[in-house]
Amino acid sequence: MLTLRTVVATSAGLTLASSSFVAAIQVAGFLAGDSAWLAVLVGGLLCLAAGACFSELNGILPSAAGIRLYFGRAFGEKTALTVSMLYMLIIMGVVGAESFVLAKVLNQAIPRVEPLVWIVILQVAATLMNIRGIKIAGVFQDAITYGLMISIILISYLGLKKIDFELAAPFVTGGAGSLFSAVAVGIFLFVGFEWVTPLAEEVTDSRLISRGMFLAVGLLSVVYSLFTVVAAASVPREELVSSPVPQLLFAKTVLGDAGVIWAVVISLAASVTTFNAGMISISRFFYATARENALPPVFSRISMRYLTPWVSILAVFAVGLTLSVIILFTGKYLVLVNMAAAAECAVYALAGVSVLVLRKKIRDRRDTFTIPWGPVIPVVTTAVFALLAAGVFVTDPYAAVWTAAGLGLIWWYVHRIVPVLKEKARASRAPRRRSRAASGPAQGVVPAGPASDVDPDKV
């Protein structure tokens, strides 16, 4: 059984990534003065509202299927599948951006090894870990997450001392528009904190999940605020904003050459949990989608040796590597950060609507968590996050174009290809129950399943 400490570590660990430093600095880039903390804090508070919606949804429909189930019940199967697929595709992009950022950090530490080589090494290592079923969890997850947070607070404190920092203009944002854009991108800092909700069945008291999420968002808000404000005050802002490795620039300024080692260790620790959780979640999603016949059956192949969906894992590797290479050659890593921020905003907005719809649809609710003040918080969550998603797209038209293209493609796939796949699967399956009922239970003859057709042990 998981403890509150591990729930907080899991929730926070999923969001703490190397690319989070890039997003944090982008937040500072939108704002004047030392007001980055304000945007991070507002983003955190908004995520708490979204977290409340997820807690209620998990109470209504407790299942590891998460948004796939909530949105399915609220909006229908096709919409749920479309949104889930798009979300997973964008998270794959985040994994690609993550390996790009980490490769850049490692390349600064060991310049002889090109970023492309690092990307391949990192992704192959993460893929092999996943195929072997190695999972970062429990005490190890706790150590990484809390160690990361303490380390970031410590270096921020050293930075404060070094530049003799004084908070001169904590509320000077440069205008409401700037604050709005900063908050919108700042949502990326919390991407995935709600992924801890499926663990509801693994804790002694399901309320621990809500508490853990809220604590994680609170802790992350403090850590990110401190890092962003101090880093933006220590290093020229233009230099930080245009760099894919702002944490390294900041660490070098504070610690000198030792800062490179700090940045490498911190980035590796931040990325390892993101790679692990990201790749496991995406590959399991691929597997589950194939099992419900919405993807070709090949994606449901499993390794008998390691009990992992190896084809799905390899597919994630192939897409992730392709995206990383595209990012490496185009330098458009921020597009993926913005797409992820917008997708997260859209998912949170839909979560708010789902709460309202499911409150009406499912009235038979036992003693589960209900957000106080009736529809206020879900309505505010929906309105604010929908606006923030639109704000990200206005700020970054590339992100809007790519998201629209992805949405169109997936919409077409779900409406045209999935029905064909489902029909094919239905036709190929012999109805054992009906045939058995017709022949009578006394015969007890059960057709042998095509288990021998499955030859997954090819890893």
Added chain:
Amino acid sequence: MATHQEITESLKAFTEGYSKNQRLKAMNRDWDRNVLVLADDIESAHTLVLKDGELSFSEGKTVDPDLTVISNSDTLADMFFGDITPTEPYMNGTLRIIGSEDDILRLDFISLLIWGE
């Protein structure tokens, strides 16, 4: 609506399919679990017991299950007969499984290896 007897038949088919597959037995050698199967529309409870790689089942409840599978009788019968995959009802909320994510996945792997894709 399926009957309790039909669910019993489906679990019989499931355990027979399991015992024919040596690789499945090897795979679950160290995975000892009690799985409670409950119908929510009729009075029906079964317990699947996985011990040392062998699978058996009995009618009635177990006290402390590692996994609890809850659904309507039709879905349970169809699922254990292999007429539907567990994922479809799981994703639309018809099927509820209480247990760790890894255990839920393992149960689906078993179903896949018995009944195929």
